[in-house]
Amino acid sequence: MSKIGVCIWRHVFESGDEKRIAQQHPDISMLDLQKDIPYLDDGERGHLLDIYRRKDGNDSDPLMINIHGGGLFASYKEVNAHFNYEIAKRGYTVVSISYRRIPETTLRHQIGDVMHALCWVKGHAEEYHLNINDLYLSGDSAGALLSLFALSLETNTALQSIFRIQGSGLHFKAAAMISIMLDTQRKDLMMAISNVITDKEDKGKTYVRFLKDPGSLVKEAKLPPIIQFTSEEDLIHKDSLKFEALLTQYGVPHEIHDRPKGEERELVHVYSVMYPDYPESQEVYALIDAFFRKEAHDGK
16 A cells, blocks of 8 residues: 555544544543653654653652554554553553654654653653653553564664664563554555555665564563453454464463453453543553562562
């Protein structure tokens, strides 16, 4: 599909998100928000981040960095605001990052954006009271894919050299992956992205094999414990199952929560991000919290 076709898909995706979000009115009176902080000061909307924390929080609160989804081509950090509210309410400081979208950029540059954001967190932790000693990562759909790239580069300096992208030096104790979009060479509804994740700048580069087969990173990286979420009604359900099989094959500590078809409501792709009031979504937040706190305790 052409770049114009991808942009049409973007409009469809974002229009639906805007209508859904406009109907949701979460109580965030207990939270303090710092919005649109540039992690690269170039005026680019994709280079901004937000910080969420409880008003009664303190500098020792655990820190979670969140990477939003959108198929790599749609949305910015705002689409995950309600998910981040829920995590912050549970006592976390949350840093929510944006990144540039394809087709205006490429997947390698999106990975670079994420790593720049992580470097910003490392460099501004004291100024913004971010507890990088108790640190976690989360992402949904394409954001989970970018989380996999970030974790892989952070734990493998050879990959940093291959991608020519510097690591931040941050250490993540655990990660949460919601409905990961593992494959980039798609044959389904998301096939629009397959031809636009790279451009002529990438031709012949060693890293392209990882862009086209991100699952191969699992063998190369030293991933932290991972908790996964998906559902039978997830439109890319098979990606989560493939990722779980790779984590098992290469001995990565993990657990997966794969919901059957909903009895009272459809549990669609990233339902816990889209519909925070669902009881099933509330369970996801509780499971993430419990998993992170267990890893914090076990890691002491």
